[in-house]
Amino acid sequence: MIxxxxxxxxxxxxxxxxxxxxxxxxxxxxxPTSSTTATLVTTSTTVPVTKPSSPLKGLKLEPIATGLNGPxxxxxPQPDGRVxxxxxxxxxxxxxxxKLAKQPFANLRAIIKSGSIEQGLLGLAFHPNYPTDRRVxxxxxxxxxxxxxxxxxxxxxxxxxxxxxxxxxxxxxxxIFS
Numbered sequence: 142m143i144x145x146x147x148x149x150x151x152x153x154x155x156x157x158x159x160x161x162x163x164x165x166x167x168x169x170x171x172x173p174t175s176s177t178t179a180t181l182v183t184t185s186t187t188v189p190v191t192k193p194s195s196p197l198k199g200l201k202l203e204p205i206a207t208g209l210n211g212p213x214x215x216x217x218p219q220p221d222g223r224v225x226x227x228x229x230x231x232x233x234x235x236x237x238x239x240k241l242a243k244q245p246f247a248n249l250r251a252i253i254k255s256g257s258i259e260q261g262l263l264g265l266a267f268h269p270n271y272p273t274d275r276r277v278x279x280x281x282x283x284x285x286x287x288x289x290x291x292x293x294x295x296x297x298x299x300x301x302x303x304x305x306x307x308x309x310x311x312x313x314x315x316x317i318f319s
Contacts, residue, residue: 206236211261218267223299229261231281235300247279247293247302254284271295277302278310288313 205215211229218225224236231250235242247265255261264280271277275295282288294306 205239206234206241208241209234211255213261213263214265216265216267218271225265227262227265229263230255231262233262233265242300244301246300247277249279249281252281252283254282254286272299286315288315 205224206226209226209228210232212226213229214227216225216227217223222237225246226234226236228234231248231253232245233247235246249262253260253262260282262279262281264278266278268274268276268278272295275297276292277295278290278292280288280290289309290311292306292308292310293302293304295302
């Protein structure tokens with residue numbers, strides 16, 4: 142499980158080399174008949190791939206937080222150095238200058254189901270006019286298996302959300318058949 146988030150700063154061009162899968166030919170494979178056993182005959186072609194001399198050349202990794210529980214998204218909506226880290230379990234943590242705030246920005250654990258990889262708090266977006274428009278939007282799964290897009294208002298100091306301001310915007314009902 143992921144326990145930390147690393148910021149990736151790109152200062153150059155990264156060239157990614159793709160490994161081409163072997164080509165499989167069945168042209169010489171005999172057709173099965175009722176009196177014979179089919180045999181699979183394959184041939185492969187190796188395609189040479191030139192590896193870059195240093196795949197991380199021009200990149201710098203910089204840790205921004207440790208001690209996290211399943212981070213799925215990182216946002217920095219303002220240039221004040223605050224970084225918002227979404228944890229799948231239902232919390233949003235704030236990191237600044239490499240330190241995690243003691244209190245989470247949002248704690249939705251009581252209303253979120255996060256039992257599998259496709260459940261939990263899956264996304265966060267700040268309103269395009271943030272901080273003038275203090276709305277934030279969350280996409281998450283609920284305890285009844287429905288997925289929902291909701292909005293909340295951010296406190297004036299920007300350190301938390303007002304839990305009473307919740308508005309459900311879209312509900313995606315999931316029907317489980319037995």
